[in-house]
Amino acid sequence: MRKKMVVANWKMYKTLAETEKFMQHFPAEIAAQQQVEMVICPPFTALARLAVLLKKTALQPGAQNMHFAGEGAYTGEISPVMLRELGVQYVLIGHSERRRHFGEAETLLSKKVAAALEHGLRPVLCVGENEAQRRAGETEKIIEKQLWGGLGNLELNEELGANMVLAYEPVWAIGTGTPARGEDAAAVAGLIRSLLQVKGRGMADTVRVLYGGSVQPENIVDFTAQKGVDGALVGGSSLEAASFAALVEAVLKERGA
Numbered sequence: 001m002r003k004k005m006v007v008a009n010w011k012m013y014k015t016l017a018e019t020e021k022f023m024q025h026f027p028a029e030i031a032a033q034q035q036v037e038m039v040i041c042p043p044f045t046a047l048a049r050l051a052v053l054l055k056k057t058a059l060q061p062g063a064q065n066m067h068f069a070g071e072g073a074y075t076g077e078i079s080p081v082m083l084r085e086l087g088v089q090y091v092l093i094g095h096s097e098r099r100r101h102f103g104e105a106e107t108l109l110s111k112k113v114a115a116a117l118e119h120g121l122r123p124v125l126c127v128g129e130n131e132a133q134r135r136a137g138e139t140e141k142i143i144e145k146q147l148w149g150g151l152g153n154l155e156l157n158e159e160l161g162a163n164m165v166l167a168y169e170p171v172w173a174i175g176t177g178t179p180a181r182g183e184d185a186a187a188v189a190g191l192i193r194s195l196l197q198v199k200g201r202g203m204a205d206t207v208r209v210l211y212g213g214s215v216q217p218e219n220i221v222d223f224t225a226q227k228g229v230d231g232a233l234v235g236g237s238s239l240e241a242a243s244f245a246a247l248v249e250a251v252l253k254e255r256g257a
């Protein structure tokens, strides 16, 4: 059984003080529940502190990015070893904002995915088409390119599926208030699994596929109730404690928990 998960991507929002305030307001009963996995990826400046604040909760700290080297002369970068030291398990790799604004492309991303796994981290590889690509009917082609590009030469077995997560985030749905439709997210999740089925050995069944893009407490179950969609990667609606808790609560309710 693939456990449902809700991942908060805070992007470049929240100072240390704001992070502490978020945790003060986060409802204790949601923080303690373990039926839905919960991850918060804050800016790096808040990550060490958040990791401490989350210690006695079921919430986990995650990272938004990392370098592929364990250490080295890479000014401004953060290594997988540094993330491990904080107790981080999940790390976002290839978010569309990193692809778009920082020129991150497949060769680099496959190195990051492999390095995360080598260091015992779980990469959350993000894929998704932009508006122009969607209009041109290129969604499937782009997803396939980004999927194989990010996975590189990894053996696509059951174990890999259990140790990483894929996130379908259509760029046109991010931060726009216009989410994809549940069935479209399910179709892409299905496409990803069938691509993995052809090349892989078991990964298709074990890997979790999340949807991201304008997910809110009011619409999250439109996605998480879909076959093959295992959770959500959320930006804007994860920034308020009450709203992030409401996202998790909605999934719990839908699961009958």
Ligand code: 13P
Pocket (backbone or CB within 6 Å): 009, 095, 169, 173, 174, 175, 176, 177, 212, 213, 214, 215, 233, 234, 235, 236, 237
């Ligand atoms: P929004 O939920 O703000 O649309 O952002 C989605 C996202 O990019 C999460 O990684």
